[in-house]
Amino acid sequence: MRLLNKLSFSEKLLHTGFIFLVCIGLLAAEAYLYVTHTGLDGKSGVTLKDVQLSYYGDRSSSKLQTVLPAMFTNAGVPKAQWPQLTQTIDHWVAGGQTKAEYETQIKPLIAQHCLMCHSVAMSQQLHNPPLVTYEDVKNVAKVNTGMSYSSMFMGGMVHLTMLGVIFWIAGWLFLQTRVNDQIKAISVLTPFLAMLLDYSGWFLTKQNPNFAWMVLIGGALSCPIAMLEMGVSLLDMWIGLPGFLQQRLISEVPSTTKSTQQPLPT
Numbered sequence: 106m107r108l109l110n111k112l113s114f115s116e117k118l119l120h121t122g123f124i125f126l127v128c129i130g131l132l133a134a135e136a137y138l139y140v141t142h143t144g145l146d147g148k149s150g151v152t153l154k155d156v157q158l159s160y161y162g163d164r165s166s167s168k169l170q171t172v173l174p175a176m177f178t179n180a181g182v183p184k185a186q187w188p189q190l191t192q193t194i195d196h197w198v199a200g201g202q203t204k205a206e207y208e209t210q211i212k213p214l215i216a217q218h219c220l221m222c223h224s225v226a227m228s229q230q231l232h233n234p235p236l237v238t239y240e241d242v243k244n245v246a247k248v249n250t251g252m253s254y255s256s257m258f259m260g261g262m263v264h265l266t267m268l269g270v271i272f273w274i275a276g277w278l279f280l281q282t283r284v285n286d287q288i289k290a291i292s293v294l295t296p297f298l299a300m301l302l303d304y305s306g307w308f309l310t311k312q313n314p315n316f317a318w319m320v321l322i323g324g325a326l327s328c329p330i331a332m333l334e335m336g337v338s339l340l341d342m343w344i345g346l347p348g349f350l351q352q353r354l355i356s357e358v359p360s361t362t363k364s365t366q367q368p369l370p371t
């Protein structure tokens with residue numbers, strides 16, 4: 106294997122094309138992650154809370170509860186009655202949405218304030234969910250439990266296979282640079298470990314929001330390190346390396362003479 110700076114012009118072009126395209130792709134992936142995760146918690150930037158909301162969800166509130174104020178307004182319910190009605194619904198959702206409580210507490214409330222727009226006929230006109238049966242109401246009272254397992258497996262299929270290949274190629278190119286061996290060893294391993302941390306973090310965070318840090322740290326160390334590897338490869342290929350990254354000559358000379366003198370062990 107030849108060092109990157111010793112490659113022919115067309116070989117360098119091949120690697121450069123790959124690096125540019127893939128780095129743009131990875132930046133797009135980071136941007137996608139940013140726009141889909143930022144602000145879920147109302148703050149800008151991807152925070153721990155955003156990760157928790159994505160994978161664990163928000164189990165304190167259902168769609169039904171979130172839209173209640175707007176729906177009370179729709180229904181013309183006087184403001185003075187809002188707290189009591191809200192409490193009735195909160196109690197039912199938190200208590201596991203039992204059929205018995207539905208019959209005595211929820212059904213009359215909905216019949217009085219909501220059915221005028223949420224009957225089967227009206228819901229077809231207004232494009233809103235019907236709230237006629239117990240199942241209908243239960244359906245909108247589900248709490249958000251975050252990303253579904255099928256999306257997580259799908260995400261794993263795409264992320265782990267695609268990034269695995271990219272990380273391998275980025276690492277292989279990086280190994281052909283004149284960078285110091287220790288930096289090489291750490292750099293080529295980190296994206297793989299970080300990706301594992303990230304992906305296992307998805308499942309653990311779904312169980313318990315306290316694991317969200319794994320997703321954040323894993324995400325911060327996987328693609329960015331691979332991009333750094335590719336950036337340094339590019340630099341070494343076309344221009345040269347800054348001193349602190351380079352393999353020191355003293356350690357290089359004996360190891361190369363040794364390897365040319367000794368026969369390979371069989």
Ligand code: HEC
Binds near residue numbers: 173176245
């Ligand atoms: C004046 C008509 C009207 C009344 C009364 C009304 N709604 Fe709605 N509701 C709508 C419309 C229209 C939509 C769909 C558009 C929207 O989300 O605003 C909707 C949507 C919803 C949704 C689905 C929201 C979503 O994001 O999918 C829920 C849940 C809901 N209403 C619950 C209720 C409850 C509970 C009541 C009674 C307290 C109620 N609505 C009273 C018109 C009404």
